[in-house]
């Protein structure tokens with residue numbers, strides 16, 4: 001296979017932070033997490049160019065990764081270089097514009113960070129453009145590509161713990177767009193469905209923010225609690241318990257992934273599930289590498305697609321729907337009732353998700 005010419009736009013933490021600076025700060029198996037390092041770890045990709053508005057950061061990154069071609073304007077990069085595989089790790093505001101421009105220049109694989117966009121209609125435009133141009137999309141909800149979470153899903157599917165009934169995400173007091181794209185994506189990943197019956201939630205705003213209306217939220221609200229019911233009967237929830245644990249309640253036991261994939265606990269047996277085992281699972285390769293490989297191979301084998309466009313869309317719809325439910329006093333809302341034009345800026349102080 002001919003190697004795919006690659007580039008990274010946005011060279012901050014997700015785009016380019018080297019593993020050497022992250023060791024000990026993330027659980028085993030997460031590294032390399034940055035787009036740039038993952039590209040350089042995959043033999044099907046060649047790193048051609050990088051782009052960032054911040055020239056001093058770009059200079060530092062160019063030296064570490066030995067890249068010659070540097071751009072401060074992504075359009076110039078995409079005009080001058082034929083890029084097959086593009087990674088976008090800027091903040092969310094300009095993401096859809098960059099994706100559209102890359103597609104117009106013939107890029108066929110685009111991996112972009114979460115959240116996909118600030119509204120559902122913006123997400124729909126990206127997905128439709130990608131569909132029309134046969135572009136493979138990858139999305140920075142990296143836990144679904146992590147071997148620990150994949151192992152857990154296979155274990156649940158094996159049926160050893162009976163039927164999956166309840167998915168609980170314990171992500172602490174976290175923001176809707178900064179953190180919870182991971183939560184809703186994990187819910188979709190384990191539920192193995194995008195068919196929701198309804199969404200219900202309570203959010204709070206940061207620093208005394210009060211929205212002027214229900215269609216433009218200039219904040220990145222905190223999810224206090226959220227509840228989702230799937231048409232297949234699976235229930236899911238997000239609560240304030242911390243630690244980033246994913247609890248999968250089944251008819252014959254409970255599987256819990258603790259500490260963002262640090263280890264797995266399986267409880268089984270009759271009644272109180274007192275049989276107990278811990279699995280320390282070391283992934284074979286990082287989630288980012290798994291995602292990139294699956295994107296490349298999915299061109300010839302669609303079963304390898306790391307995430308479907310519908311999963312990207314419904315993950316965002318669950319977030320916007322949770323906020324909308326909260327704005328209406330915690331009312332249950334169906335998927336059809338979610339406002340596609342509701343914009344959430346994802347602002348926390350001077351920073352955006």
Ligand SMILES: NC(=O)c1ccc[n+]([C@@H]2O[C@H](COP(=O)([O-])OP(=O)(O)OC[C@H]3O[C@@H](n4cnc5c(N)ncnc54)[C@H](O)[C@@H]3O)[C@@H](O)[C@H]2O)c1
Nearest residue numbers: 010011012013014052053054089090091092113114140353
């Ligand atoms: N997947 C994950 O686990 C995860 C974790 C943290 C952040 N994120 C997401 O990744 C994105 C980036 O987060 P981060 O922490 O790496 O941010 P960051 O601020 O560290 O990096 C963003 C970089 O993009 C550059 N940039 C901004 N606009 C640009 C433009 N138009 N052209 C070129 N460069 C531009 C900035 O100069 C900066 O260097 C965010 O959307 C965030 O929500 C994902």
